[in-house]
Structures are given as C-alpha cells and as structure tokens.
Amino acid sequence: MTQTATFDVIVLGLGPGGEELAGQLATAGWSVLGVDPALVGGECPYFGCIPSKMILRGAEVLAEARRVDALAGHAEVAPDFTPVADRIRDEATDDWDDRVAVERLEGKGATFVRGAGRLSGRDEQGRFVVAAGERTFTGRRVVVATGTAPAIPPIDGLAELRASSDGTDALVWTNREVVKARTAPSSLVVLGGGAIGCELAQGFARFGSRVTVVEAAPRILGPEEPEASVTIAEVFAREGIEVRQGVGVRRVSAGGDGVELTLADGSTVTGAKLLVSAGRRPNLAELGLDTIGLDTVGLDGSARSLEVDEHLQVQHDGAPVADVYALGDITGRGAFTHVAVWQARVLLAHLLGQPSQFGGYHGLAWVTFTDPEVGRVGLSEQQARERGLNVRVGSEPMPANSRGWIHGPGNDGFVKLVADADRGVLVGATVVAPNGGEILGLLTVAVHAEVPVHTLATMHYAFPTMHRAVLDAVRALG
Numbered sequence: 001m002t003q004t005a006t007f008d009v010i011v012l013g014l015g016p017g018g019e020e021l022a023g024q025l026a027t028a029g030w031s032v033l034g035v036d037p038a039l040v041g042g043e044c045p046y047f048g049c050i051p052s053k054m055i056l057r058g059a060e061v062l063a064e065a066r067r068v069d070a071l072a073g074h075a076e077v078a079p080d081f082t083p084v085a086d087r088i089r090d091e092a093t094d095d096w097d098d099r100v101a102v103e104r105l106e107g108k109g110a111t112f113v114r115g116a117g118r119l120s121g122r123d124e125q126g127r128f129v130v131a132a133g134e135r136t137f138t139g140r141r142v143v144v145a146t147g148t149a150p151a152i153p154p155i156d157g158l159a160e161l162r163a164s165s166d167g168t169d170a171l172v173w174t175n176r177e178v179v180k181a182r183t184a185p186s187s188l189v190v191l192g193g194g195a196i197g198c199e200l201a202q203g204f205a206r207f208g209s210r211v212t213v214v215e216a217a218p219r220i221l222g223p224e225e226p227e228a229s230v231t232i233a234e235v236f237a238r239e240g241i242e243v244r245q246g247v248g249v250r251r252v253s254a255g256g257d258g259v260e261l262t263l264a265d266g267s268t269v270t271g272a273k274l275l276v277s278a279g280r281r282p283n284l285a286e287l288g289l290d291t292i293g294l295d296t297v298g299l300d301g302s303a304r305s306l307e308v309d310e311h312l313q314v315q316h317d318g319a320p321v322a323d324v325y326a327l328g329d330i331t332g333r334g335a336f337t338h339v340a341v342w343q344a345r346v347l348l349a350h351l352l353g354q355p356s357q358f359g360g361y362h363g364l365a366w367v368t369f370t371d372p373e374v375g376r377v378g379l380s381e382q383q384a385r386e387r388g389l390n391v392r393v394g395s396e397p398m399p400a401n402s403r404g405w406i407h408g409p410g411n412d413g414f415v416k417l418v419a420d421a422d423r424g425v426l427v428g429a430t431v432v433a434p435n436g437g438e439i440l441g442l443l444t445v446a447v448h449a450e451v452p453v454h455t456l457a458t459m460h461y462a463f464p465t466m467h468r469a470v471l472d473a474v475r476a477l478g
C-alpha cells in the first residue's frame with residue numbers, strides 16, 4: 001500500500017448523511033475524503049425511500065381508480081408494474097448508477113474513493129489511518145456514517161435459501177432486490193410488519209400480488225400507537241392482505257409456488273417471493289473501530305449503535321472520543337433520511353464553528369407511507385406515561401371530520417394528541433389519514449416549539465380541511 005494525502009476529515013459512508021456533510025465541508029474549503037464501497041447517496045435514493053415511494057405512488061393511483069365506482073361512475077383498472085419499474089430505473093436510480101452523484105461531490109472539491117473504509121489506529125501525529133481499496137489515507141478527523149444493512153433473522157433455512165440464488169430472480173428478497181422487480185410477483189410473503197414491510201405489502205397488493213404479512217410481535221407497526229396498528233390492519237384486511245401477527249417463523253424452505261414458511265403455531269404460508277423486512281443491522285463490524293478504542297459489540301454479541309452527543313461526537317464510556325464523529329442510522333436516533341441530513345447540518349455547523357443547529361430530538365417526526373399514512377411526532381401515549389408525565393389524551397376520528405367524511409372511501413384514520421397537562425403542551429401526536437404526513441407538519445411545529453395547548457385551541461383552522469381534526473382532538477384533551 002502507498003501512503004497518500006492527509007485530509008481535514010475522512011467521511012466513511014456517503015449515504016444521505018455522509019454525502020451532505022462531505023459536500024458541504026468541501027464547499028466550505030475543507031479537504032475532504034469521502035469513502036464508500038457502494039453507490040454515493042446510499043440506501044435512500046437507490047434501495048429505500050425513493051424507489052419504495054415510487055411503488056406506493058403507483059399503488060395509490062390504482063386505489064383511487066378503484067374508488068371511482070363508489071364516487072364518480074365506473075373505471076376498469078388493469079394494474080401494470082412496468083411504469084413503476086421504468087420510473088425507478090430511469091428517473092430515480094439511473095439504473096443504479098451514481099455517476100451524477102460522484103461528479104456532484106467531486107465538483108464541490110471533495111475526493112472520492114470507492115471501497116470499504118477500514119480504520120487502523122492513529123499515526124504518531126494522532127491522525128486517523130484509513131485503508132480504502134488498495135490505498136491508505138490519513139485524516140485529522142473521521143466521521144462514521146456507514147448506515148445499516150437488512151437483518152436476516154436466524155430462522156432455520158432462511159440464510160441458506162437466500163444464499164442459494166441472488167438478484168431479482170431469487171426467492172428471498174430484501175429491500176435491495178425488491179426495488180429492482182420488473183413485475184409484481186403473483187404472491188408475496190412479507191416477513192416483518194414494520195415500516196418497510198407494511199409499505200411494500202400494500203404497494204404490491206394493490207398491483208395484484210396476493211400478500212401475507214408475518215409479524216412476530218403482537219402487532220404490526222409496533223412502535224406506533226396501538227390504534228394506528230389496528231387501523232392499518234383493518235385496511236389491509238379490507239384490501240385482501242392477510243396479516244399474521246404475534247406468531248414467529250419456525251422454518252423457511254423452497255416449496256409451494258416458491259417459498260414456504262412454517263410458523264410457530266404449525267401453520268404454513270406460501271408465496272412466490274419472500275420479502276425480508278425484519279429490521280436492520282448497523283454497518284460497523286468491519287470498520288476497525290476497535291483500533292481506535294471503540295467497542296461496538298453489545299452484550300448480546302450483536303453490533304450496536306454508536307453513541308453520540310449533541311455535536312455528533314462519538315461517546316465511549318460516557319466520555320467524548322477526540323475527533324471521531326458519527327451520524328445517520330448508526331447513531332440509533334431514528335433511522336430516517338431526514339435525521340441523517342439534520343445531523344449532518346448539526347455537525348457541519350459544529351465543525352465550522354457556526355451557531356448550533358441542534359434543535360433536540362423531542363420533536364422527531366416520521367411518516368409510514370401506507371394509505372392511510374401514519375404520521376407520528378414525539379412520544380406515544382405509553383412512552384409519555386412511562387416517563388411519569390401527567391398525560392392527557394385527545395383524539396378525533398377522521399370520518400367524523402367534515403373533509404374526512406366528504407372524502408368517503410379511504411378516509412380511515414384519526415388524530416391522537418398526547419399532552420403533558422402540567423406544562424400545557426403536546427409531547428406527541430399521531431395522524432392516521434390520507435396524506436397524514438402532511439397534516440403532521442402542523443403538529444410537528446406544536447411539539448417541537450412547545451406551542452401552548454391554549455394557543456392550539458384558539459387559533460384558526462380552515463374549513464373544510466382534514467387538519468381541522470387537530471382542533472377537535474385539542475378540544476377532546478379537556
């Protein structure tokens with residue numbers, strides 16, 4: 001290996017977080033090395049948010065067309081996945097080619113090396129030594145932004161079946177393969193009813209796949225309010241999606257029309273494809289973090305998140321580690337693109353000595369893009385109670401709201417508010433509604449800025465809007 005240049009900062013991983021930071025620091029005149037073995041942009045544009053939402057956009061249009069008979073006459077609907085597959089290739093991913101992203105990054109003055117980065121301690125000047133591909137670099141600071149990969153649960157037969165073939169023809173998909181599908185499979189078993197599983201289960205069902213969701217926990221969308229899980233399960237049942245909740249999987253094998261799962265209760269489910277959406281594992285194991293004194297293995301032997309402070313500086317045994325920062329999914333503060341990008345901007349301001357951009361995590365918001373969408377900010381009712389708050393809850397069903405009622409088919413949902421009665425502010429909210437993620441914006445401001453409940457009760461809400469359900473939920477707080 002040949003020793004090459006020293007950089008102000010080496011950014012390991014160029015997903016939404018790392019790419020944002022590397023580009024902005026380079027623009028500010030820092031010498032930046034960005035390292036990534038895969039596509040610049042990471043999971044979100046190529047295998048995550050963007051292609052999955054293109055699938056859901058197509059699915060949403062189909063669902064609306066199927067509502068014509070109830071509201072506006074008659075429509076024949078003949079689903080075809082081809083336009084979605086084409087959009088994902090042509091508009092979203094450039095057929096999984098990141099040339100534009102690499103050129104954009106280099107155009108800002110950053111150096112890019114394609115390869116897996118691996119730390120090997122510090123040199124005598126205290127600079128970090130990083131191997132990437134066949135070369136070695138040194139950096140005054142290092143930022144770890146290596147994201148996550150799909151977790152494959154230790155189910156008998158699953159790893160072997162996944163290893164037996166790859167690509168979109170494989171029987172076992174993760175998010176890496178599902179976004180490359182050219183057609184909707186005739187049938188699909190979705191292992192894990194979290195955000196990925198629920199979004200894609202509904203997406204493919206609306207394109208005609210016979211879909212079964214298998215969720216080991218008692219309910220799908222476990223971190224959300226229980227009412228949200230119930231609503232989405234009811235909508236899924238109405239759309240013909242079978243949801244098996246509270247039952248684990250004993251064995252996976254080839255069988256049926258493709259894959260056969262034997263569940264813990266002895267029953268079997270089959271599908272042409274199996275989508276594994278059972279959580280993620282952090283990309284930390286191969287990084288050599290131990291060479292700079294960081295232990296990333298949890299008590300159970302699995303890789304754990306990197307703990308960071310409000311400046312995104314990595315903490316070890318409660319103390320900051322000099323010049324080591326982390327951002328994005330691997331910090332365990334919310335596996336969302338907007339968190340990774342927000343953290344990148346917080347770190348950028350810190351490194352450049354600018355006013356802090358840290359606004360806290362109490363108003364963290366996210367949306368699961370099922371139809372109806374599940375928008376959430378801050379705490380659930382249960383989390384607020386566990387914190388010992390003086391909790392008040394108010395909710396309003398969406399069909400009881402004038403606009404929700406006018407909307408007719410597809411108007412399932414509700415607004416639920418969680419208030420801290422002692423402080424007179426909202427600490428959490430859930431909106432399940434058509435475009436619930438957009439309605440959530442109003443409540444994100446309320447939770448983040450700690451807008452007094454009295455202000456929310458006395459402000460104007462245009463009529464007839466779905467966001468007026470917020471007013472009724474505020475009044476229901478009592």
Ligand SMILES: Cc1cc2nc3c(=O)[nH]c(=O)nc-3n(C[C@H](O)[C@H](O)[C@H](O)COP(=O)(O)OP(=O)(O)OC[C@H]3O[C@@H](n4cnc5c(N)ncnc54)[C@H](O)[C@@H]3O)c2cc1C
Pocket residue numbers: 012013014015016017018035036037038039040041042043044047048049050052053115116117118145146147148175196283286287327328329330334335336337338339340369
């Ligand atoms: C199907 C799906 C749908 C999603 N939908 C949404 C959504 O709608 N909204 C939302 O907010 N979030 C969504 N997410 C989550 C979102 O994609 C992630 O939160 C986001 O990509 C995290 O960004 P990141 O920068 O932390 O890491 P990543 O995007 O995971 O990027 C990490 C990068 O690090 C690289 N890397 C790994 N190891 C090394 C190494 N040794 N050296 C150098 N580089 C390395 C990887 O190749 C990768 O490019 C979705 C995810 C999936 C899978």
Ligand SMILES: NC(=O)c1ccc[n+]([C@@H]2O[C@H](COP(=O)([O-])OP(=O)(O)OC[C@H]3O[C@@H](n4cnc5c(N)ncnc54)[C@H](O)[C@@H]3O)[C@@H](O)[C@H]2O)c1
Pocket residue numbers: 153155191192193194195196197199214215216217220221222247248249277278279280334335336366367368369
């Ligand atoms: N709209 C969005 O913002 C969006 C969309 C997709 C993904 N994401 C992000 O990506 C992350 C990963 O998504 P995900 O859906 O893979 O993970 P997840 O953690 O949200 O859900 C995984 C689900 O799989 C279940 N599970 C785990 N092991 C299982 C097993 N052996 N059998 C059956 N069920 C099992 C879990 O109980 C859980 O419900 C999300 O947490 C989210 O942060 C965000």
